Amino acid sequence: MAEPTEVMGKTETLAWLRRISGDLATVTIKRLEDTLPWYAEMPPARRSAVGLVAQAGITSFIQWYDDPGSTPWIAADIFAVAPRELLRSVSLQQTLQLIRVTVEVTEERVAGKGEHLREAILLYSREVAFAAADVYARAAEARGLWDARLEALVVDSILTGEADEELPSRIAALGWHGHGEVAVLVGTTPPQFDVDQLRRTARKLGVDVLIGVQGSRLVLVLGRAEPPARAEDATSELPFAEIAKRLEPGFGTGHLVLGPTVPALVDASQSARA
Structure with a gap:
């Protein structure tokens, strides 16, 4: 009961x-x-x-x-x-x-x-x-997932040079902090690609990065990040060639191709084409 x-x-x-x-x-x-x-x-x-x-x-x-x-x-x-x-x-x-x-x-x-x-x-x-x-x-x-798709779209636009009026807003949505000089680095995608490790390495080197994977090709758009608070920290002054060398472990086997330095991100397609 x-x-x-x-x-x-x-x-x-x-x-x-x-x-x-x-x-x-x-x-x-x-x-x-x-x-x-x-x-x-x-x-x-x-x-x-x-x-x-x-x-x-x-x-x-x-x-x-x-x-x-x-x-x-x-x-x-x-x-x-x-x-x-x-x-x-x-x-x-x-x-x-x-x-x-x-x-x-x-x-x-x-x-x-x-x-x-x-x-x-x-x-x-x-x-x-x-x-x-x-x-x-x-x-x-x-x-x-949305950020990854947007980033791939931005990198593809830079590679093809088919930038439109929406490109700056797309770049801003990705949280791009780069300013000033930009260079494009192209190499081989490794079998086990660790995108987070590559981003951490780029930050330590004083650059912001946009990453695009196009099959076996790995594309990095490198831009100078905001200068560090301490004047004695000179990592942001590293030449792009040295930055590319230090990023090389994040790529697969094969050559790296570094495009020429351009004044700003909107000009990155020139570095990519070269």
């Missing part, structure tokens, strides 16, 4: 949670404004979007409490109400702060309603935190 009582208790709890969900959302928004400076400083539209995420989290908890097996779609349910750009303007750390505030408010409101309910909130908050991390990881992966 204990089971019907337990079921009835859960039914009553669900009804009560649904009745107070609006109040929970209101108190949560007020707590966000009072405790999270980054939230209070947001533009109204973006703040509203974050508030919608918090409200969706409360609604989703009630649904999850009714059916704990719904965990797989928690992330989609919560983040679906927010505009796409929210992931780019709100960091994972800020999202976790948002989850913590929402859980704190909910815990305070359900205090005394039974330990089982409090445990459910803690379990749910853990699942949402993992789900949020997964959402951000997927967004970062998608961003990385």
